[in-house]
Amino acid sequence: MPIYNAPVKDIQFLLHDVLKVSASDVPGYEDLEADFTSAVLEEAGKVARDVLAPLNASGDKEGCRLENGVVHTPKGFDKAFAAMKEGGWTALDCDPEYGGQGLPYLMGTAVGEIFVSANMAFNMYQGLTHGAYSAIHAHGTPEQKAKYLPKMVSCDWTGTMNLTEPHCGTDLGLMRTKAEPQDDGSYAITGQKIFISAGEHDLAENIIHLVLAKASGGPEGIKGVSLFIVPKFLVNEDGSLGARNGVSVGSIEEKMGIHGNATCVMNYDGAKGWLLGDLHKGMRAMFTMMNEARLGVGLQGYAVAEAAYQNAAAYAKDRLQGRAVTGAENPSGPADPLIVHPDIRRNLMDQKSFVEGARAFTFWGAHLIDRSVRLGDADAEGLISLMTPVIKGFQTDKGFEMAVNAQQVYGGHGYIEEWGMSQFARDARIAMIYEGANGVQALDLVGRKLAQDGGKHVMAFFEMVKSFVKENEGDERLAGFLQPLKKASKDLQSAGMYFMQNGIKNPNNALSGSYDFMHMMGHVCLGLMWARIAKAAYAGLDAGTGDRDFYEAKIATGRYYMARHLPATTMHLARIETGADPVMALAADAF
Numbered sequence: 001m002p003i004y005n006a007p008v009k010d011i012q013f014l015l016h017d018v019l020k021v022s023a024s025d026v027p028g029y030e031d032l033e034a035d036f037t038s039a040v041l042e043e044a045g046k047v048a049r050d051v052l053a054p055l056n057a058s059g060d061k062e063g064c065r066l067e068n069g070v071v072h073t074p075k076g077f078d079k080a081f082a083a084m085k086e087g088g089w090t091a092l093d094c095d096p097e098y099g100g101q102g103l104p105y106l107m108g109t110a111v112g113e114i115f116v117s118a119n120m121a122f123n124m125y126q127g128l129t130h131g132a133y134s135a136i137h138a139h140g141t142p143e144q145k146a147k148y149l150p151k152m153v154s155c156d157w158t159g160t161m162n163l164t165e166p167h168c169g170t171d172l173g174l175m176r177t178k179a180e181p182q183d184d185g186s187y188a189i190t191g192q193k194i195f196i197s198a199g200e201h202d203l204a205e206n207i208i209h210l211v212l213a214k215a216s217g218g219p220e221g222i223k224g225v226s227l228f229i230v231p232k233f234l235v236n237e238d239g240s241l242g243a244r245n246g247v248s249v250g251s252i253e254e255k256m257g258i259h260g261n262a263t264c265v266m267n268y269d270g271a272k273g274w275l276l277g278d279l280h281k282g283m284r285a286m287f288t289m290m291n292e293a294r295l296g297v298g299l300q301g302y303a304v305a306e307a308a309y310q311n312a313a314a315y316a317k318d319r320l321q322g323r324a325v326t327g328a329e330n331p332s333g334p335a336d337p338l339i340v341h342p343d344i345r346r347n348l349m350d351q352k353s354f355v356e357g358a359r360a361f362t363f364w365g366a367h368l369i370d371r372s373v374r375l376g377d378a379d380a381e382g383l384i385s386l387m388t389p390v391i392k393g394f395q396t397d398k399g400f401e402m403a404v405n406a407q408q409v410y411g412g413h414g415y416i417e418e419w420g421m422s423q424f425a426r427d428a429r430i431a432m433i434y435e436g437a438n439g440v441q442a443l444d445l446v447g448r449k450l451a452q453d454g455g456k457h458v459m460a461f462f463e464m465v466k467s468f469v470k471e472n473e474g475d476e477r478l479a480g481f482l483q484p485l486k487k488a489s490k491d492l493q494s495a496g497m498y499f500m501q502n503g504i505k506n507p508n509n510a511l512s513g514s515y516d517f518m519h520m521m522g523h524v525c526l527g528l529m530w531a532r533i534a535k536a537a538y539a540g541l542d543a544g545t546g547d548r549d550f551y552e553a554k555i556a557t558g559r560y561y562m563a564r565h566l567p568a569t570t571m572h573l574a575r576i577e578t579g580a581d582p583v584m585a586l587a588a589d590a591f
Helices: 008-018 034-062 077-086 105-118 120-139 142-153 282-318 342-375 378-409 411-415 421-432 438-449 452-472 476-502 507-511 514-543 548-564 568-576
Strands: 065-067 070-072 157-162 178-181 187-197 206-215 225-231 233-235 241-244 247-252 263-275
Touching: 008 034, 008 105, 008 342, 008 514, 008 548, 034 077, 034 105, 034 120, 034 421, 065 247, 077 120, 105 120, 105 282, 105 342, 120 142, 120 157, 120 206, 120 225, 120 282, 142 157, 142 206, 142 225, 157 187, 157 282, 187 206, 187 225, 206 263, 206 282, 225 233, 225 282, 282 342, 282 378, 282 421, 342 378, 342 514, 342 548, 378 411, 378 421, 378 438, 378 452, 378 514, 411 421, 438 452, 438 507, 438 514, 452 476, 452 514, 476 507, 476 514, 476 548, 476 568, 514 548, 514 568
Parallel strands: 157 206, 178 206
Antiparallel strands: 065 070, 178 187, 187 263, 206 225, 225 263, 233 241, 247 263
């Protein structure tokens, strides 16, 4: 069975050496002293190792089953969910007014990584609930918050998001689910939703569905969509549960991965729902949930890769195959371990350098969210809005690639289910699709986010990179980081300039290059993260008080990324500058 150990030391390094959280001006960060965060992370690691990880393979094999309208989760999930609730893990960064612990979103992100690595499918039950909680917290009335949030914070009640329908996925303006106003102020919701993660299960006494539907009187398309709170069981005035609502599960989807999570077809038959936010402004409220979910999915991309990497590295050290070309390194044994071979090292370094860079990128994004929410920092809000499609799209693409790379280290054993590597690849695959397929993330980045606020935020990012290079160019030790970063940033700016010069007269010139631009920007972001990591690691070496081997490993891993991965920006720029012609050359019937 695969192993997993929480990378507490790596997380602590990012929090305290790179982000320097306890010295930050963000309210609440002053409480994030190293001893406190270490205690939280160590305890989360124990839960992950002892409770969640042992259920990952068994949950994948057993899956969920639907019997008489009830979805049964895999054996052991109920006890694990109870343990998560009792430990307060579901309330970590929620509002204390509703029973939360009030920690910064960054801490919820760090702990969330640990739980996702241990058992992605299981963590989705509480993860979707957190997103629904955030949407109600941001857009609900005081009465709605008081009615739903305390139970959702504790996960006595869980939550979902219902967007997709059989005939429409990304194009939500085509949805057919209707909302008819009732005399009591509620709406009757009728329609069918598909691909609803955690749509029905036996882990909570109630499920609070957030459902997009069209109410009469609204404009056509997406502008006529509203968001509704539709509980599985109606909630009485005193907070007790009442009658079963008109919502039921039609079936469970048969999926490639995340078998331990119930992905449901949900049927709404005149179900009672209550408007969340403004009428015909449903996407505004839903995007509160979706933006959080997209950062969470980006986290899933590298968190699953982290678990896969840990197992691949352990296997490479243990498995004896062949001899090192420079001479036997295990002369007393029949062969050398796999890890002596350069191609295995390349594979593992690809994984390690991506995972650690992506973790830093995601934590920085969570820090921007904290600045936006806790300080009202509009620049931070704009920057994380720009970065969200990159975090989601780039990291899930690369995360899946790295899970496959980890599987490859095992050779034939990686393809055999008993070794568990197949599950990492299968689970990671969905992250490239849900919460907006990655092609859509790229279109959002190029079509909307680059020009947002007159291009202010992308220009601020370029200036951030430029300033970091200028401030540190006197440190010769960082030359191997600063020069590649500078070159990659110029490639990114050249791509943006190409879009400006060629995308207006022919938008396909921009959209044909959007995917390459998303990956190019992802590489530049990870390059910036690795430059910051290297600076912190050198500072640790200079102080002489930390783990020298740890700091040196960070620097060597960062140098690998800068040398072997950051040059990909040149390739992506070359593709972008070919424009739309190679992409659009064939007529549709030639495919």
